Every structure is written in structure tokens, then in C-alpha cells.
Amino acid sequence: MNDTTASAPLQNDSPRDRSPRRKQDKFHPYPFWSPRFWHGMRLGDALRLFARNCFRIHPLRVPMAFFVLGCGLLHTVLHWLERLLYGKQIESVRIEQPPIFIIGHWRSGTTHLHELLVRDPNFAFATTYECFVPHHFLVSRRVLPKLIWFLLPAKRPMDNMSAGFDHPQEDEFALVTMGAPTPYLRIAFPNEAESYMEFLDMRDTRPDDLARFKRDLLGFVKRLTLLKRKRLILKSPPHTGRLRVLSELFPGAIFIHIARDPRAIFPSTQRLWRALDEVQGFQFPRHEHLDEFVLSAFERMYRGFEEQRREIPADRIYELRYEDLVRDPIGEIRKLYQALPLGDFEALRGPLEEYLARQKDYQTNVHELPEEIRAAIGQRWAGYCQRYGYQLEN
Secondary structure (H helix, E strand, C coil), rough: CHHHCCCCCCCCCCHHCCCCCCCCHCCCCCCCCCCHHHHHHHHHHHHHHHHHCCCCCCCCHHHHHHHHHHHHHHHHHHHHHHHHHHHHHHHHHHCCCCCCEEECCCCCCHHHHHHHHHHCCCCCCHHHHHHHHHHHHHHCCCHHHHHHHHCCCCCCCCCCEEECCCCECHHHHHHHHHCCCCHHHHHHHCCCCCCHHHCCCCCCCCEEEEEEEHHHHHHHHHHHHHHCCCEEEEEEEHHCCCCCHHHHHHHCEEEEEEEEHHHHHHHHHHHHHHHHHHCCCCCCCCCEEEEEEEEHHHHHHHHHHHHHHHHCCCHHHEEEEEHHHHHCCCHHHHHHHHHHCCCCCCHHHHHHHHHHHHHHHHHCCCCCHHHHHHHHHHHHHHHHHHCCCCCCCC
16 A cells, blocks of 8 residues: 555544443453463563553453463463473574465455465464464473363354364464564553554564564474474464565565455454454453554555565465455465465365365354445555455445
């Protein structure tokens, strides 16, 4: 998206943004004992997160905070045990096959595309458990998931997708639990200032923050490579505006970008943040400026994407639309394999057909789009709409 598509922010959020406890904000039940992202943090990282937000924890979330700190002590011990047992092996890992990154805005179909591609037996992926405890899964993976599997809810809180420790997960959550700089840290304290938004387009990042980001992401990928011994398919929407940094870290990396009708992206992204903030936050979210946050985060992400995509060779980046993928998943994945050096599509066909047969009854959420939001999208996301063929006037 070009800078010329941006405009002044919305003057007022719509009335629905002023009451976070309204009826339509009720998501899938998420029990208070179920693990949050922060329960995977080491003690020092959790304390820094609290201190960064001046310990502004709602009284009803104080027990959760103490539980996070208690878990953090265990994670710290297990992390040092992993360093003792695997430290030299991790450092010596050479990533001979650079990862394949699935990118695109939140709720644009990245999860669906990820679930399809990981059916290829030649590839590996990061699981929910590995992203939950990225600093010690090498030593704990055989025991801890068996002890706490029942704590996870059956469904994700923001949609109808199933959850589980062995399911594919986005690596941004690994960065969260490692305490790396990521915009997702705003979820912990949704009523405070936004966190690390510069990591959506990689403009004006502080050198020490950028070094921490690179170190933690590279370390996580090395751990996965040591364990899986296969080429990785990773998925994270914030990576959309990080092409340059990812290409530097992993020379030869491949990027698959998925686009979706912005009239579906906007309300679905709102629901995403409402769900995550409500079940994950140490505060009860007010969401006073959620409309503007969604609009501006999109602009920032695609500003970075458009600036950096021209640096990626044509045989290492591929784009498709969610609507086309849903209409003809087999055909679209076949075209993707023909365009990129991913291997033989026939190795994927059988597992892909079996997975699609199991998902035939899946239903997406239905959303309404107010006229003022439609107008804002048409103005501020105009470059995206034009590039991917979405005509808002229709």
C-alpha cells in the first residue's frame, strides 16, 4: 500500500467500541484455568512485561498474574536445562533449507492456507506447544504436553478452528513467550499504549530491539530444525511487513502471500482483537479506539510489504486470494507448487484431499460492516483493493 492511501484517523469510534462487555462480544468459553500466552514466559520476561506496563493489572486478574510468575520460574529452570543439554547442538545448526513463510493480514486466510500446506509430508511446522514454550520444548516435549493437554479449550476463542498442543501455530506467539519485541504484547495490557508497532513495517526499530528480535527468531527456527530435520513452513501475519529482515536471516526464504476481501478482513480482525484481549489480557479491555487501530495497523503492515516485496526474486514470492483458495483448493495449491520450488504436488494431493473432506462442514463467522467503516476502507485501503481486485462499490 502506498503512503498516499492514508488519511486522517476516524474522528470517533462507533458506539459498539465503547462497551467491551456487550452481548456480541461473547466468544467460545475459555476457562480461567486454560493457559494464556504469558503462562509460557520465563520469570524475567514476565516481570519485564509487567514493569513495562507499570503493573496496571486489574484486581480480578491478579491471580492470573501470580500464576504466570509461578510458571515462569519453572520455565526458567527448564530453559537452563535445555541450554545445558542442547546448547552446543542448537548453536551448530545450519539451516540448509530456508523456511517457507505464509504471510498476509490477520483473518485473510493464513491459518487455512497453513493447514493445507502442512499436509505435505516433506515439510514440518511449529506446533502450539513449541510456540508456547519455545525456550525448552526440546527437553519437555515428551512429558509436559501429556500432563496439561486437558487445560486447552476445544476451540480457539476468535473463530471455529479447533485447538490443541499438536496443531500448527504461528511463530509470532513463540516470540511473545520469549519476550521478543512484537505488537502482540499489547494484548496483555490492551488499555495501555500500543507496543512495538514499528515491527509491522520494520521502520524506526531500535537497534537493540531489532537485535533481540533476530536472535530470538533465529534461535527458535534453529531449535525447530534440530528437532524436525525438515524444511519448515511458518505462518505469521506480522511477517508480512518484514520481508527484508526475514530474507537477511534466512537467505533463499520463500514467501506465500494471501489476500482477502477487506470487507471480511476488517470485522473479522476486530473480533480477533476483542477475543484475544478479553481472554488473554491482564486488564478488562475498553477498546476505545479499536476501529482506528485496525485501520492503521493494516496501513503500516502493507506499507512495509509494498516497499520490500520488490527486493524478493519472482521465483521466491507467490500471491493468491482467499476466495479463490476456498472455491478450488486443489487447483490453487497445484498452481502454487508449479510456481515455486516446493517439490512434487502429488505427495500432497492425497493428504490434502483427506483433510478437505474432514473440513467440509466448517463455517466461517458472519459479520456486519457499518457504512462509515466501508467508506474508511475504500479510502485508506484503496491500494490493496485495487491491487487484488476488490471493488467495494459492489
